[in-house]
Amino acid sequence: MQFLWEDFSLETPAMNSLKMMTPEAYQAFGKPVNYSFDQLSFLKSAIKESSRNRSRICTHDNSEEKLHEMFVIYGKDTYVRPNRHFGKDESILVVEGSCDVYFFDLDGKILEIVEMGDIASNLPYYCRIPKEIFHTVVINSDQVILFEATSGPFDPEDTYYADWSPPEERREQIASFKQKLVEFKLRNRQGKKQKRLVETNQNVYQEKEALCWLSKSDRDFLWEKMRAKNLDRIRICSHQDPSHLLHEMLMLFSHDTYIRPSEHTDKEESLFILEGEGRYVFFDESGNVDEVVALGGPGTGKQNYCRVPKNTYHMLIVDSEYMLVKETTSGPFSRSDTIFPVWAEDYPARQEARPYIESLEKQIGVKFG
Numbered sequence: 001m002q003f004l005w006e007d008f009s010l011e012t013p014a015m016n017s018l019k020m021m022t023p024e025a026y027q028a029f030g031k032p033v034n035y036s037f038d039q040l041s042f043l044k045s046a047i048k049e050s051s052r053n054r055s056r057i058c059t060h061d062n063s064e065e066k067l068h069e070m071f072v073i074y075g076k077d078t079y080v081r082p083n084r085h086f087g088k089d090e091s092i093l094v095v096e097g098s099c100d101v102y103f104f105d106l107d108g109k110i111l112e113i114v115e116m117g118d119i120a121s122n123l124p125y126y127c128r129i130p131k132e133i134f135h136t137v138v139i140n141s142d143q144v145i146l147f148e149a150t151s152g153p154f155d156p157e158d159t160y161y162a163d164w165s166p167p168e169e170r171r172e173q174i175a176s177f178k179q180k181l182v183e184f185k186l187r188n189r190q191g192k193k194q195k196r197l198v199e200t201n202q203n204v205y206q207e208k209e210a211l212c213w214l215s216k217s218d219r220d221f222l223w224e225k226m227r228a229k230n231l232d233r234i235r236i237c238s239h240q241d242p243s244h245l246l247h248e249m250l251m252l253f254s255h256d257t258y259i260r261p262s263e264h265t266d267k268e269e270s271l272f273i274l275e276g277e278g279r280y281v282f283f284d285e286s287g288n289v290d291e292v293v294a295l296g297g298p299g300t301g302k303q304n305y306c307r308v309p310k311n312t313y314h315m316l317i318v319d320s321e322y323m324l325v326k327e328t329t330s331g332p333f334s335r336s337d338t339i340f341p342v343w344a345e346d347y348p349a350r351q352e353a354r355p356y357i358e359s360l361e362k363q364i365g366v367k368f369g
Contacts, residue, residue, distance in 0.1 A: 017029055017030055018057065023049050024050045024055050025055070026058070027057075027058050028057055031309045032291070032293065032306055032312075033059045033305075033306070033307040034303040035059075035071070035303060035304065036305075037304050040095065040096075040145060042057075043055050043056075043057065043071065043145060044073065046073070047073050047075060047143070052168070053077055054075070054078050055072070056073070057070060059071070059270070060152065064152065065152045065153065066151060066152050066267065066268070067149070067152060067267075067269075067330040068149065068150050068151065068152045068154060069148065069328065071095065071146070071147055072145070072147075073144070074137065074139050074144050074146070075139065075143055076141065079168060079174045081136065081161050081162070081165050081167065081168060082135065082136040082164075082165040083136070083160060083162065084132050084159075084162075085160075086159075087158065088131050088150055088151050089128060089150065089151070089245070090129045090246070091128045091149050091238070092147070093125060093148075093149075094116050094117055094126075095146060096118055097118065097140075097142070097143055097144030097145060098116060098118070098123065098140040098144065099116050099138060099139045099141070099144045100113055100114065100116065100140065100181075101116060101127055101138075102136050103133055103134065104133075104135070104162065105134070108164040110184055114213055119216075119274050119298060122215070122216060124213035125214065125274075127212070127213040128207075128238045128239075130210035130211050134162050136165075136181075138178060138181055150246060151245035151330060165177060196208040196209055200237075203231060203235065205225075205235070207238050207239075208240075214238070218236060218250055219250075219252065221236075222235070222236065223252060226252055226254065231254075233252065233254065233257050235249045235251040235252070236249065236250045237249050242332055243331065243333075245330060245332070246331060247329050248328050250325075250326055251326075252324050253278075253325070254318065254322050255318050255320065255369075256351065257350060258349055258352070259315055259316045261281075261314065261341055261344040262314070262315075262338050262339060262340050263311055263312055263313045263338075264310060264311070264339075265311065265337045265339060266310050268308060268330070269307075269308050269328065270307040270329070271306050271308075271325045271326070272325060273295050273296055273297045273302075273304050273305070273324075274298075274325060275297040275323065276296070276319075276323030277300055277320045278295050278296075278317055278318045278320065278323050279292055279293065279295060279317045280295060280306050280308070280314055280316055281314065281360060281364075282314050283313040283341075285313070285341075286343065287313075288363070289363050289364050292364055292366065
């Protein structure tokens with residue numbers, strides 16, 4: 001294994017170390033794992049070592065983890081053979097570039113095309129792919145960086161490739177197959193699909209469709225609802241029920257939010273910052289601050305992604321007017337998996353928690369926004 005990036009980090013040098021597992025795959029290690037968009041530029045160099053024009057960084061520790069996440073780069077000519085996963089949903093979020101995701105029935109008939117771009121575009125930037133549906137990704141930009149999530153553990157037999165699609169070694173067939181996909185898209189431009197959400201309580205909306213996506217309009221929807229209801233937080237869940245193995249939420253927090261420190265029993269979670277700025281504060285068992293990771297959306301120069309280790313007390317503090325994040329964790333959901341410490345009280349809002357927050361500021365010598 002090749003060791004890379006001994007001290008490549010903005011705030012915590014050991015966190016972004018990598019090991020080369022294969023010419024296409026790198027393993028991140030260190031706790032907590034966190035990345036900025038600038039650091040992911042490493043992938044643009046790593047892709048040159050791949051004969052298949054792709055590379056990835058895995059942020060989960062090993063193939064047995066319940067939550068698998070990775071940053072993947074594909075070149076424009078990359079062929080992703082249509083495939084489906086048995087018993088597992090997965091999702092992609094566009095970090096940089098643009099692509100189309102095609103969905104097929106069992107015989108190869110195209111059912112849906114989702115045109116995707118990054119958060120700055122007006123296209124969907126996130127798509128949840130239901131289990132057991134054939135799909136492929138066609139890259140439109142010179143390169144595309146995706147953030148992928150699925151449930152573990154990994155078993156290669158869970159992935160089945162469509163027998164009506166050309167294998168990777170058939171280059172001429174691949175070119176013809178991809179051309180037919182593009183031609184179909186041009187002939188069958190689809191209108192915007194109406195979003196179907198169910199309000200489960202005043203803070204939570206639920207996607208009704210297993211195949212769903214998110215765009216800027218969803219941020220606007222949450223912002224409007226949060227202000228109308230005078231809330232300090234609100235979210236859209238893309239998983240359809242608590243029993244799902246992959247839980248993903250688009251969450252909007254206001255600056256007034258107080259999020260009590262907590263830990264999750266044998267369960268990791270991650271935040272991907274889409275807009276706004278804040279900090280993840282990590283604690284030891286007695287409530288002393290172990291680590292602070294500055295978080296921010298694209299263009300802030302701060303960490304855009306952070307994965308929280310299992311059984312670790314942590315707290316999110318919002319520094320900006322609001323903060324839009326995608327949270328990912330493994331399911332099924334159980335309230336007993338979340339543990340609150342005795343050294344941090346539960347306050348209704350940030351204003352009431354001011355004395356506690358000021359004590360943290362004194363401890364770490366940083367003034368929160």
